[in-house]
Amino acid sequence: MPRPRPLRAPLPGRRVRGSSSGRPIMAALDLLGRRWALRVLWELRERALTFRALQAACGGLSPSVLQQRLAELGAAKLVAHDGASGYALTPLAGRLLPALSALDGWAGEWAASLTRAR
Amino acid sequence: MPRPRPLRAPLPGRRVRGSSSGRPIMAALDLLGRRWALRVLWELRERALTFRALQAACGGLSPSVLQQRLAELGAAKLVAHDGASGYALTPLAGRLLPALSALDGWAGEWAASLTRAR
């Protein structure tokens, strides 16, 4: 029989990888430091997407991995699936968007800096 | 003979995982969405650390992975090793700190929100 996949979503207040303190930032770094997690949030930043549209937006990542990330982000209350339009950020995740915007802005600086250095 | 490890550090302007656009944000999401990458930056946010101190600060991650992440972050000019005090953020990475701060602040909200929901 197929062993049920574990789903160890890091949440604040729990032990997470590399930290037993339970500090929220540690859980956040663990959750968002998994492959595709940040990208998924980024792609959902301004509209909901269906599973397959989200998969395409992320450059065709494996559905198995997408499903796993969505389950983790769902357990963390960052993403929810509303029957109609697909997967969308929760209001809680919406408050994370300024940080993602900051990252986007920084990435521009980063690129400029690396280009100058060449 | 030891096969030379690849070191495919995502950089702006290049094809990265899940995006061929070369847009800086995509490279950033790829680079920082790797295991321990964000955590390493976080641990270095206010002081330089030696390899081993950094390893301990990250809860004892494998030296092989730490070495890999440091090489990638080094290629991206985010981390540098100065002979004396160890590994430190570059000024460029310093400008990423506000985003990490925002993430830290948000994580607090996140934890509070999840606690209320229980």
Next chain:
DNA sequence: GGATTATGCTACTGTTTCCGAAGCAATCTA
């Protein structure tokens, strides 16, 4: 000088995670 310590790694062996393709059941759509 010899021993001890700390440093930055590298090698090796397993486990976990991820990829990529295929396919399936349950809706919608024409």
Next chain:
DNA sequence: TAGATTGCTTCGGAAACAGTAGCATAATCC
């Protein structure tokens, strides 16, 4: 009713990661 779409699941192979051990170099102590 025949597609088309949606959300997933399964599976085998590849890549990434974990964990332990150990090495070479340099500084420090006696």
